[in-house]
Amino acid sequence: MVRHRAAHARAVLTGLDGRFTSALRGERAAARLGIALAAAFGTAFVTGLISHFMQHPPGWAQWPSRPVNLYRVTQGVHVIGGLATVPLLLAKLWTVYPRLLRWPPVRSAAGAGYRAVVFLLVGGALFQMVTGVLNISYWYAFPFFFTTAHYWTSYVLIGALLVHAAREWPAARRAVMTGPGDAVGRRGFLLTVAGAGGAIALTTAGAAFPPLERLAVLAPRRPGTGPQGVPVNTSAAGAGVLAAARDPAWCLTVTGRVRREVVLSLDDLRALPARTARLPITCVEGWSADAVWEGVRLRDVLRLAGVDDDAHVRVESLQTWGIYRTSLVAPAHWRDPLTLLALRLGGEPLHPDHGYPCRLIAPNRPGVMQTKWVHRLVVE
Known part of the structure; x- marks a missing residue:
């Protein structure tokens, strides 16, 4: 009975793997989304470190008092950019999740190690996204201190991202630089993802940048209130x-x-x-x-x-x-x-x-x- 169920599961997964043939899940779309996501994660990591070390400066270094708005800009970019990354991350996961259904999941020790890296990358990205959104919404539905968990998970996420990028860069570069032209559907998909991220940024940026204050309908705190x-x-x-x-x-x-x-x-x-x-x-x-x-x-x-x-x-x-x-x-x-x-x-x-x-x-x-x-x- 157990062998029969295992065989049935393998057959289902193999069948599903063959059904994910949409061009929207091709290497070209995945590569472009991955490059954009890596840039977004890198920006969030750097601005997050600035925030952390401003609050907890090491004894050998102190932050200057000028320019006056430095922290305002870096933290605004961190939070607003992080929110704008949500549709980008979801789109990237949608394009690549069929690979998780391939059977067998691991074919070698090296493959098992890389699958562990992918697990840390996906898990870390989802953890940062979900807890980050909950934090700015002041809904602490988790039993740990957000700041500490967010800080240390960022290192795990960036480390996994660097390993993943080193392994996938040749294929990504080939897909972007030498692949066939975009189909209309693929181009529309990528533009929709970009538009969703831009809309989120536009409707939250007013929380930090006064000229956009009237558009900040999604901001957790709006200037002028209180x-x-x-x-x-x-x-x-x-x-x-x-x-x-x-x-x-x-x-x-x-x-x-x-x-x-x-x-x-x-x-x-x-x-x-x-x-x-x-x-x-x-x-x-x-x-x-x-x-x-x-x-x-x-x-x-x-x-x-x-x-x-x-x-x-x-x-x-x-x-x-x-x-x-x-x-x-x-x-x-x-x-x-x-x-x-x-x-x-x-x-x-x-x-x-x-x-x-x-x-x-x-x-x-x-x-x-x-x-x-x-x-x-x-x-x-």
């Missing part, structure tokens, strides 16, 4: 800081490796020279929003405590939990005149959800590192 016209991810109530933020006894303490410890009330901060900066708040989910912030320069406050030019500063929030309740500010950022301890937004006192009474805002810095509800600066 308190004082700026989106937020974490509210004061949700962070459990509302009472502490509104406490009249709130003060800012500058401590650590300083010549003199400084304690400033809110009125003391307001009495310092006020500065204004137009800076974007940029989230790792890809959205960003320009805003006019007013407050005191971080460097002016640190100078009151006699801080050395090479010091690093840990900014601490009133929030008592969460991996982003503190952030580290390197010398290049705290010495930048655009880096503020903001007290006002758009000409009004900060809304509690934007970090009242005091928040950090700095150029070229991820939103999770623009610490809200600041109450302590620890110089290291």
Whole structure:
């Protein structure tokens, strides 16, 4: 009985393999989609590394504070480009999945190794796509920390992609460069895939690029929404800081490796020279929003405590939990005149959800590192 079932399965698979003869599944279409997909994955990998190392900079390297919009552009490309890659990935899988049904699936040890690489490539691509879409939708339907899993899976995916590309490049080059001209159906298929990706990019790009704001119907966060016209991810109530933020006894303490410890009330901060900066708040989910912030320069406050030019500063929030309740500010950022301890937004006192009474805002810095509800600066 078992042998009969196995033979029947082999016959079914062999029969199905012979039925997938559409030109849309030919080498030429698959090669073009594969080249485009490799470029998209490569771009996502590079911009993803920029995001990761901006949030977790190694001790031997620090990101500059200029250009102001560098992170806004790279993270916008990462998320918007990643979303636009979804139809491309699905189309590529549609063109090649009949190969998975070939019998026998493995003919040699080398073939088994390559099949394992393909499994990692397909599995990694689907994992990054599904979890990435869920993450920007704020639907955490998985039991692991997204950032860590997304980061390490990217190395698996790129490694498998490089092995696959090295093996398939001669055939892909031959199919693209010397193959017959496209049939009308194949050309229409490829244009449809490109159009779908372009439509997704167009309807999400406004989350990061203001000129396209009105078209951002698929964006998870749209500029102009939220308190004082700026989106937020974490509210004061949700962070459990509302009472502490509104406490009249709130003060800012500058401590650590300083010549003199400084304690400033809110009125003391307001009495310092006020500065204004137009800076974007940029989230790792890809959205960003320009805003006019007013407050005191971080460097002016640190100078009151006699801080050395090479010091690093840990900014601490009133929030008592969460991996982003503190952030580290390197010398290049705290010495930048655009880096503020903001007290006002758009000409009004900060809304509690934007970090009242005091928040950090700095150029070229991820939103999770623009610490809200600041109450302590620890110089290291």
